[in-house]
Structure formats: structure tokens, C-alpha cells
Amino acid sequence: MDNRRPLRSLHPMLLWGFPLWAGTYFAVRVWLEGNPGGPEGMSRILVALLPLPFFLVMLFGLVTEVRRMDEMHRRIQFEALAVAFPVTLVLIMTLGLVEVAQPLDARNWSFRHIWPFLVLAYSIGLAFAMRRYHAE
Amino acid sequence: MKTRLRELRAERGWSQAELAERLGVSRQTVNSIETERYEPSLSLAFRVAALFGATVEQVFQPTT
Numbered sequence: 001m002d003n004r005r006p007l008r009s010l011h012p013m014l015l016w017g018f019p020l021w022a023g024t025y026f027a028v029r030v031w032l033e034g035n036p037g038g039p040e041g042m043s044r045i046l047v048a049l050l051p052l053p054f055f056l057v058m059l060f061g062l063v064t065e066v067r068r069m070d071e072m073h074r075r076i077q078f079e080a081l082a083v084a085f086p087v088t089l090v091l092i093m094t095l096g097l098v099e100v101a102q103p104l105d106a107r108n109w110s111f112r113h114i115w116p117f118l119v120l121a122y123s124i125g126l127a128f129a130m131r132r133y134h135a136e
Numbered sequence: 137m138k139t140r141l142r143e144l145r146a147e148r149g150w151s152q153a154e155l156a157e158r159l160g161v162s163r164q165t166v167n168s169i170e171t172e173r174y175e176p177s178l179s180l181a182f183r184v185a186a187l188f189g190a191t192v193e194q195v196f197q198p199t200t
Contacts, residue, residue: 070161072174133174134164 011068014061021054076129083125088118138197142170144188159183 008015028050039047066077091114098104145155145166152170156163161180168174169184176184176196185192 070165071177071180072165072168073162075174133168 011061011064013057014065017054017058017061021051021058024051024054072133076126076133079129079132080122080125083128084118084122087121088114091117137172137175138199139169139172140195140197141166141184144190144195145170148188155187158187 028047032044032048066074069077092111095104095109095111095114098109104110145152150158152166153163156166159166159180160183165174165176169176178192181192181196185195188195
């Protein structure tokens with residue numbers, strides 16, 4: 001078993017789920033932002049929910065991949081998430097407080113802008129954990 | 137925690153990859169245990185000891 005496996009050996013639900021989810025997410029977002037006067041009400045919400053099934057597919061693949069990891073690599077993932085989760089939580093809570101203090105322009109400041117910070121905090125946590133445990 | 141894993145592996149002429157395969161872990165994990173960067177769980181420590189026909193204390197020693 002080697003955790004530096006080629007990309008194609010990843011669980012197919014992760015391998016296909018991620019691009020499908022990301023592609024649908026950005027397509028839906030671009031469409032919704034570009035068509036503010038388009039279909040309204042429930043149909044607009046249904047369009048916004050379109051990426052969700054692909055996300056669930058990706059999530060299943062992700063959990064399967066974590067179960068395939070050995071104990072050290074699970075520990076590394078845990079430490080990365082232990083950094084990313086509180087950082088993201090604090091950002092969401094801070095944005096919530098700022099929003100209460102001062103109504104914000106949703107185009108520039110919104111909860112949908114938080115996720116890149118989750119990716120950033122996870123990557124930093126992952127780099128530190130790998131540096132700590134990997135000897136090479 | 138100190139370990140004799142590298143020495144025991146060398147005695148049997150196994151590569152890190154071979155040992156990893158026998159233990160059901162990745163080669164990086166074997167490397168990290170040998171270089172004392174990662175302390176294995178009790179269950180993995182027992183698996184390692186059993187593989188070498190030794191006790192856990194003969195493979196791993198606490199640093200004082």
C-alpha cells in the first residue's frame with residue numbers, strides 16, 4: 001500500500017464526483033448571477049440545488065478514500081481538519097457578527113466567499129502535519 | 137519513543153515497501169516510524185512485534 005498513488009487509482013466516485021460537482025457549481029452560479037430576472041421562486045431554488053447530488057457522490061468517494069488510508073495518514077488528515085474547521089468557523093462567526101453590526105453588500109461580503117479560506121486553512125494544516133510526520 | 141524497527145527489518149533483508157505490505161500500511165508510515173517521527177497505535181505496535189516474533193517492548197522503548 002502506498003499513499004502516493006496515481007490519480008486514476010482514486011475511488012471513481014471521487015474522481016468523477018469532484019469535477020462534476022465543481023463544474024455544476026460554477027455553471028449554476030454563473031447562470032444564477034447572470035440571470036437575476038430568470039425563473040423565480042421554487043424553480044430558482046431547484047437550480048441552486050443542482051450541484052448537491054454530485055457533491056454527495058464526491059463525499060461518498062472521499063469517505064471511502066479516508067477509510068483506505070492507514071493510521072498515520074488518517075492522523076495527518078485529522079490534524080489538517082483540526083486547523084481548517086475552527087478557522088472556517090471563526091470566519092463564519094466573525095462575518096455573521098460584522099453583518100449584524102453593519103449590513104454588508106452581498107456581492108462583496110457573503111458566506112459564499114468563506115470556502116476558499118477553508119481550502120487555504122486545510123492546505124496549511126496539511127502541509128504542517130505532513131512536515132511533522134513525513135521524514136522524507 | 138525509540139524503536140529497533142530499522143534494525144529488525146535489516147536483519148530480515150526486507151525493504152520498507154515489503155514491510156509496509158506485510159503490515160498493511162504505507163511505506164511512508166514505515167519510514168516515519170523508523171525515523172521516530174510517528175508513534176504507532178498500540179494495535180499497529182502489536183502487529184509489528186508479532187511480525188518479528190518479539191514483544192512490543194523489544195521493538196519499541198519509551199524515551200526517558
